[in-house]
Amino acid sequence: MPDTHRDxxxxxxxxxxxxxxxxxxxxxxxxxxxxxxASDPPSPARPEGRKPEKN
Structure with a gap:
């Protein structure tokens, strides 16, 4: 008999x-x-992983 209840x-x-x-x-x-x-939190000086601008 086929199982009528399908998972x-x-x-x-x-x-x-x-x-x-x-x-x-x-x-x-x-x-x-x-x-x-994973243990390295993002730095506030480099938000969203952007590279720092060189002057």
Whole structure:
């Protein structure tokens, strides 16, 4: 007997996300963390990551 209750998470037309990030995504995440550490708050002298103007 077919199951008449369909789980919305298992719909066929919904794109499935991979269980684990791809190797390339892991490398990108690591590179971003090295460039922009999460523990380093933005400096008030450089709001929104803009480069300081040279005089």
């Amino acid at each position: 919305p998470e298992k719909r066929e037309d919904k794109p499935r996300l991979p269980e684990k990030p791809s190797h390339a995504e892991e490398q990108l995440d690591e590179a971003l963390e090295e460039s922009f550490p």
